[in-house]
Amino acid sequence: MATTRQRSKAFLDDSHDLFLAADEEATDETSPGTPVAEAALAPRSPRPATVAAQGHPKNDRSDSDADADAGHSGHDHPGETNDRVRARELFTQLVALPEGDQQRAEIRDQLVRMHLPLVEYLARRFRNRGEPLDDLTQVATIGLIKSVDRFDPERGVEFSTYATPTIVGEIKRHFRDKGWAIRVPRRLQELKLSLTKATSELSQTLGRSPTVSEIAAHLQMSEEEVLEGLESANAYSAVSLDAPDSGDDEAPAVADTLGVQDESLEGVEYRESLKPLLEKLPPREKRILLLRFFGNMTQSQIATELGISQMHVSRLLARTLAQLRRGLLDDT
Template sequence: MSVRTQDSAPEDDLRDRLSAQPGDEPAEESAAARPELPDSRPEPPGERPGLPDSRAAAPGADPEPPDAGPPAPDPRPGPSGAAGGRGAVDVRTLTRVLFERLAELPPDAPERVRVRAALIEINIPLVRYAATRFRSRSEPMEDIVQVGTIGLINAIDRFDPTRGVQFPTYALPTILGEIKRYFRDNVRTMHVPRRLQELWVQVSGAMEELTVTHGRAPKVPEIAANLRIPEEDVRACLDAGRAYNAASLEAAQEHEGGLALLDRLGYEDSALADVEHRDMVRHLLVQLPERERRIIMLRFFANLTQSQISTELGMSQMHVSRLLSRILTRLRSGNSWEE
């Protein structure tokens, strides 16, 4: 067993701890793991005659092993985010040491699973920091952290420590990208085109910039001029940018006096289909001579019979019947009236 002094560096203790085989624990930990027995302290010599002093070494027994020093620090983070045990190790230093150890291990080594799990655990606070940027969304924070952890795992698997880049600098964009992809693909109840989703990022940034510049909320023409895009695209982006959830038509609206949206929608007008027909008939009627136009008005608008029309116009009922038949034939054909 190697003897460590109290002056050993935390990195050396951590490497020894990670390279130790399962079951090879310090003597202090194995002793602490045993259940405490009833009071088994030896009585001082002389109180019970005839019993030897249990603290004295038995003849021929091996001397006690020397003290192995304090145990290695626990690589798992404590409540404050740093490593537990004596001499807390900085998270960045611990991450660097774990990546160095991970690079030394072969791909099929069982210890890689433990080192990778330790990297994930000590960098969870980085995921929580990234998730706070999306706390204004309607999704639970636990779901956002879970999605961000997937990005953290991908960053750990792809990180190359030989490039000289700090791991948080590399991992944070990957975590944010995974969370944004989750909101883009899984949160919206309605499908929004990818072009509008990407344009919404530019529009929201322009709105913040113009709000600071003008001291008020910007108008659609101002946003369009700032981004050099059509106003129709800005309006479509504003409508679809925050459309994450669909509202129920039967849900009551508090600001509308408790009325549901379905109660405030317009009804279908049964006479709406006759508007086009009325316009066409009006166009044909103006082409009729005065007498024939009056016959049509008396028959279909005043609801007079042929006998009443003949009395009104001073002609026979047979003549009125022939004129009506001729007029209706012309109107149905859509041709203009010919003398």
């Protein structure tokens, strides 16, 4: 059990790999550099634009100069190009200012507002997965803020290129932590995605729902692995205990069909574990335990019964209990 728990924790903590895992719904449109992505990921200056660095000369360069600085060709919209240049200038100022500086906080807030279209664009990619779009947008905004704080403009990459993996990763972390009712190893999460895709493809090809053996042959895995992945899908959603046990509204609630937890159940487990340990005790130690815990006798009464001192009874009792305790711990 410990090995399984450790493996599950290792899989779930390996968030970086999970964030960058293949997303079945992702397309090349989201890759920075394609026309659709460039239009969506371009920063937008807040309107009206009121924040500017003190003493900084007004940017009156031509659009072609701005395009060259931003690393884009002249087909970009002039407003988008100017926003990129403005964002780069703000990032340069942000890095130069110390933590706690009021102007730094204002520039940071402006950069976040400028790149909110990127947040909304990436959040919409996950809108059909059962989570409200507003919640996904808030989660994506956390990723944006982290990216703004960590971005280094001297590296020569566009901010959208740098921020996209972090924002998408934050959204996937949200689904990983909130979407699964039970913690499931990443291997099983990825297996479920593969099974979903294979089932869809085979259903279209065969004109019916595929069997377990057909899915296993398609994915080149054993039927046991397919069944394991199908069972793990049950952890993806939770059922309310107040919900009807069947489709009938008059049916009893799920909670009504559950047994009451017996507080003495744990004691039964301990007693069963103690039996073989008690059998190994010497007769005198075993008798002391019986007289003390089942006969409800004091140590003085036990000493009189056995013809030994009360101090000797105390030492024997302490040693025997310690021996049983070690045996229980070793057994678990």
